[in-house]
Amino acid sequence: MLYLDAAATTPPWPEVVEAYARAWQERFAHPGSPHELGLRAAELLKAARRQVAELLGVEPEEVFFTNGATEANAAVFLGAASSAPEGRRHIVTTAVEHPSVLEPLARLERRGFRVTYVAPDRSGTLRARDVLAALTPETFLVSVMYVNHETGSIHPIEEIGAGLRERPNVRFHVDAVQAAAVLPLPIRAARIDYLTLSGHKIHGPRRTGLLFVRKGLPPPRLYGDGVPEGGVLHPGTPDVAAAAAFARALRLTEERRTAFVERVRDLSERLREGLEARGAVVLSPRLSRASHILNVSFPGMRGEVLVRALSAHGVYVGTRSACRSRAPRSHVLTAMRLPAELVSGSIRLSFAEDLEPEAAEEILSRFDRALRDLRSRS
Amino acid sequence: MGEESTRERLWGDEAESSPYDTLLVRYGELALKGKNRQDFERVLLARVRRALEGLAPVRIRRTFGRLYVYAPEAVLVEAARRLERVFGIFSFSFARSAENDLEAIRAAALAVLRAEVARRPGVRTFKVSARRTDPRFPMRVPDLLPAIGGYLLPRSGGLRVDVNHPDLEITVEIRPEGTFVYADRIPGPGGLPLGTNGKALLLLSGGIDSPVAGWYVMRRGVRVEAVHFHSPPYTKPEAKDKVLALGRILASWSDEFTVHFVSLTEILLALRESIPEALRTVILRRFMMRIAVRLARERRALALVTGESLGQVASQTLEAMAAIEDAAELPVLRPLVGLDKTEIIERARKIGTYETSVLPYEDTCTLFLPRHPKTRPRLAEVRAAEERSGLDISALVDRALGTAETVTLRAEFGALSSTPNVEDDKGLSSYL
Secondary structure, eight states: OEEEBTTTOOOOOHHHHHHHHHHHHHTOSOTTOOSHHHHHHHHHHHHHHHHHHHHHTSOGGGEEEESSHHHHHHHHHHHHHHTOOTTOOEEEEETTOOHHHHHHHHHHHHTTOEEEEEOOOTTSOOOHHHHHHTOOTTEEEEEOOSBOTTTOBBOOHHHHHHHHTTOTTSEEEEEOTTTTTTSOOOTTTTTOSEEEEESGGGTOOTTOEEEEEOTTSOOOOSSSSOOOGGGBOSSSSOOHHHHHHHHHHHHHHHHHHHHHHHHHHHHHHHHHHHHHHTTOEEOSOSSSBOTTEEEEEOTTSOHHHHHHHHHHTTEEEBOSSGGGTTSSSOHHHHHTTOOHHHHHTEEEEEOOTTOOTTHHHHHHHHHHHHHHHHHHHO | OTHHHHHHTTOTTGGGGOOOOEEEEEEOOTTOOHHHHHHHHHHHHHHHHHHTTTOSSOEEEEETTEEEEEOOHHHHHHHHHHHTTOTTEEEEEEEEEEOSSHHHHHHHHHHHHHHHHHHSTTOOEEEEEEEEOOTTSSOOHHHHHHHHHHHHGGGSSSOEEOSSSOSEEEEEEEETTEEEEESOOEEOOOSBOTTSSOEEEEEOOSSSHHHHHHHHHHHBTOEEEEEEEEOTTTSOHHHHHHHHHHHHHHHTTSSEEEEEEEEOHHHHHHHHHHSOGGGHHHHHHHHHHHHHHHHHHHTTOOOEEOOOOSSSSTTOSHHHHHHHHTTOSSOEEOTTTTOOHHHHHHHHHHHTOHHHHTSOOOOGGGSSOOSSOOSSOOHHHHHHHHHHHTOOHHHHHHHHHHTOEEEEEEOOSSOOOOOOOGGGGGTGGGTO
């Protein structure tokens, strides 16, 4: 099996499954219960929060566990909007954000907020100066993802953050879901106010995520007035085991990142060359690309058809955002103003930690078979 | 004090090019003389050795009124961080040592000047001051200043000399044991080295005041242990963690810190039965005094310490103090009595206890106790109430002492943090 859809979700690491199972079994008590078992559960929750904070170089009080990145993003926009200063109702974002950002923003637009969507260029590269130029005196929030989920384009968040230093009352949100596996997260250096992570993109459990909220900003909340207790955003019984498993996944990600990046860069280069030789057009930017995501298009072919053909040969790739696969067209590629033919022929290869660079040959030979299947039929 | 000034020295990778090889440590109250001075020096040296334990390579040398700590700069930074918490030290300087020879002194002064200019943005003017206590050195100060300053000026990268308000002052001390060049003076905590003035027992509540009170007494050379009163199961166990965290911070100012946990539950329940509501607070405090005195005697402590101030809360009136102290058979030191709350908070921040103190856990006093205690209890009235109650005071005190748990905490120099790491003992890392 050749799983090349890590940007959709990653296979769980056994160490993380083990942490989850054991924490669930051994520290199952409600962390709010005042008895010994409750205290022991609360203790683990607190330790998980502290570990995550340490890994990110922030304070534990700035870290909130969420039911995934979608929830974290929703909380950012809800919270930022409800605490936006009087008369400032403008938000700057990019045209290539994940739906979990674009959808809450669309809701805010219906409520009278103004949103500017900055587009990348044809190569998929986003320029910091274009983002900064979109700011108006009414802007109170800037939201830019770190790594694009379809093209792997790395966005210049440090440069944007540096530009925002002159605008201390503009808050800066970074969706770093696709970045965590391959890049360190420069929360302080990039002057970030809110940051979102997802557990299952780093071999952790589904329904786990993280929201960083800089100290001094109102604490995030989903509904009601309560401050999230113990750093768990979602109301209801906190999932201590999930928090522990997330903390472990993040620790292992940090520990394995350098080696992973080296391997995946090699693999990704071999595939890029091999696929170009087979007539593919690379849609990911040449420069400033996170190497675990590679977007290519076979002109004249439909992406999802190719996905199915590859699947028949045991190669599992993605087409754009998995949760949007049934929507007609990639908004990311469309925003890059690519010809329709390239957009509909696009597939996304994304790599998880377990692939060796040597897998490239096998993958390419299975591509050959899949392409042959399709061509013999047309 | 302290913490920030050394932290600034950690800027970036400049340590590599840093000229410093010595920490020049100044100590001693001028008033100390004779035998006292000798004791002081002996104890201080022991405290410094202890504080620097485990740091290598470090050499310590004592001369008249000075200590020298020799080490590479990276180690000096850590050493300074630790010495900022050694009572008895008045100030210290990062210094560059040199032979007592003009060329060597000039080179050292230039190295210090360049390092400081790189380190502090915006330095435009400087001056040189000099002191010579080595009579064998051939030049006198009035000749030295131009000899050094005149050498530095053309090599300073465009600085000007300003003898009145220089941005940077380079001090050269030529002493029999060698020459030391430095550019700043970092304040130490002052006071007297711990252990020169006996031992006292602190009533440590977990609030802002009592750790500060303990610190002030420690600064006068007194070893301090603490008693914390709790009332399980009515108080949360987290409150205990908080006291342990405070104890660990105080330990960083000594090297260990002992806390005795004593349960007041039985006494609280007994008071509820037999003491009129308005007097419960003051009588409870009398019990705390009695228990503390007994503990103090066991631990050879000669006085009690409280964080009481005047007028902060109802129990802190002179009348209440008199009624409470009546039950204490040892002197009760109240070092905060002359301070305003804002001054106490400011001090707590500097000591490092503030953030922990403000964590929200209720302590003993908020349970069972009246919302409106009598603010000016009369001693006679209080004594009469105790007598009328029929409580067996000494038996209650005995049983309370029987609940005592003693924990000795050690300073963790690795991270002078207030976070208790008790969790590490509970196998938490196996999940994370």
